[in-house]
Amino acid sequence: MAENVSGSAPAQAAHRCGGALWCVLALALVVGGCVSDDTPPGRVKITYWEKWTGFEGEAMRDVVDAFNASQSRIWVDLLTISQVDQKMILATAGGVPPDVVGLWSSNVNVYADKNALLALDDYCAQAEIGPEDYIRCYWELTTHRGHIWALPTTPATLALHWNKALFRQAGLDPERPPRTIEELDEYAERLTVRDADGHIERMGFMPAEPGWWNWSWGYYFGGRLWDGQSKITVLSPENLRAYRWVQSYAEKYGPSALQTFRSGFGNFSSPQNAFLTSQVAMEIQGVWMHNFIDKYAPELEWGAAPFPYPADRPDLKDTTNAEMDVIAIPAGAKHPDEAFQFIKFVNSQRGMEMLNMGQRKHTPLVNVSPQFLRDHPNPYIEVFIELAKSPNTFSTPRMGIWNEFSSEMSAAFDRIWLGEETPHEALGRVQERMQHKLDRELRRQRARNRRRAPRSRHDHR
Numbered sequence: 001m002a003e004n005v006s007g008s009a010p011a012q013a014a015h016r017c018g019g020a021l022w023c024v025l026a027l028a029l030v031v032g033g034c035v036s037d038d039t040p041p042g043r044v045k046i047t048y049w050e051k052w053t054g055f056e057g058e059a060m061r062d063v064v065d066a067f068n069a070s071q072s073r074i075w076v077d078l079l080t081i082s083q084v085d086q087k088m089i090l091a092t093a094g095g096v097p098p099d100v101v102g103l104w105s106s107n108v109n110v111y112a113d114k115n116a117l118l119a120l121d122d123y124c125a126q127a128e129i130g131p132e133d134y135i136r137c138y139w140e141l142t143t144h145r146g147h148i149w150a151l152p153t154t155p156a157t158l159a160l161h162w163n164k165a166l167f168r169q170a171g172l173d174p175e176r177p178p179r180t181i182e183e184l185d186e187y188a189e190r191l192t193v194r195d196a197d198g199h200i201e202r203m204g205f206m207p208a209e210p211g212w213w214n215w216s217w218g219y220y221f222g223g224r225l226w227d228g229q230s231k232i233t234v235l236s237p238e239n240l241r242a243y244r245w246v247q248s249y250a251e252k253y254g255p256s257a258l259q260t261f262r263s264g265f266g267n268f269s270s271p272q273n274a275f276l277t278s279q280v281a282m283e284i285q286g287v288w289m290h291n292f293i294d295k296y297a298p299e300l301e302w303g304a305a306p307f308p309y310p311a312d313r314p315d316l317k318d319t320t321n322a323e324m325d326v327i328a329i330p331a332g333a334k335h336p337d338e339a340f341q342f343i344k345f346v347n348s349q350r351g352m353e354m355l356n357m358g359q360r361k362h363t364p365l366v367n368v369s370p371q372f373l374r375d376h377p378n379p380y381i382e383v384f385i386e387l388a389k390s391p392n393t394f395s396t397p398r399m400g401i402w403n404e405f406s407s408e409m410s411a412a413f414d415r416i417w418l419g420e421e422t423p424h425e426a427l428g429r430v431q432e433r434m435q436h437k438l439d440r441e442l443r444r445q446r447a448r449n450r451r452r453a454p455r456s457r458h459d460h461r
Contacts, residue, residue: 043075046099051084059358097330099339105141109398118329120148123340137322137393138364152364155324156286157387164301166281180311191281200261205282215409217242234431243423271296290378304380318390
């Protein structure tokens, strides 16, 4: 894929991307008008690609229907697209992007650097949309290189979920979750159960479960993976402390015993989820966990609270990972003005509360209606909102080499967890490799920036 997709001709893009691009071009042609069109007469149709299915997809469809009914000039055609981020970048390279696309916040900086997104600065200024409207951490995820590239749809923060019934059985107060890492370790030991042969039947807590954020443990101890500019900081004292803590679980309970125990877990999105079956008493999870509890284990007695912090670092209270889905306009979209009118509707209080109530998440907006909080099915929704407002939020590092970085951190976690390397050895390997790759990426970025400026609405005039 070329670094600057916005100026690529379909033939040139096809040469670079091969058959995959032609599949996306065919898809774009089909959804763009080669099938029956039920657009009401006189309306401008905009095509909206989104990734959600099930109740999440229905929640956005309700928003689309509300927008279509709210005015008579624009008609939004919502299409569910798998691997939407990959197909969007290919369609943009081929010159046939959708008018609106639903992505993840982790895509924003990468696609902005590829010139695959339209800068929204002018639109937001005209609509009087700005950082004061949003919880700070979510607005920051929409910006890159001093420009606005997307706006939020559904946000999420992470919290410690605990099983109150298991707390009660272990003699712990079911309404009092651990507040410090030291208490977490103590509770975990009391909640862990072995059979007569010493095999683990239940774990109080394990850093490897669910294993989706193995790169992030350093943040809960005050660490960062890079300085946001040019230096990888994996080997900081805070990160080393975090991964020594991770390794302490393997040393205490045995890496082989933990691997055997974890091999018996069912799929996350199933009734055999380890937390839902009480195989794990405490787990770090997102605001969406309520949906799975409600569907597969409605009888479960549970709670959610901020993840613990080291006792000697009370300044790290309410540390959480904050991420979100976003909505954007691809570079080269045919109807950018109309596309932004829809994005503006989604980001209104009405649109946001409709969407996030439907998906059972919280809104990224500062202003929330009392009715939204009162009627929300997640009894701990305000925990996740308050976490988003914490000064200790963090998110996926916004760097073009993040996919490689994440893979390196996952491999290092496994080596630490299995006792194959010390944290210093494993993280040192990541530090060396990723600093070299970051240096190379920064050289490429400087060269790209000299060759181009970001696309904006004026480029469509």
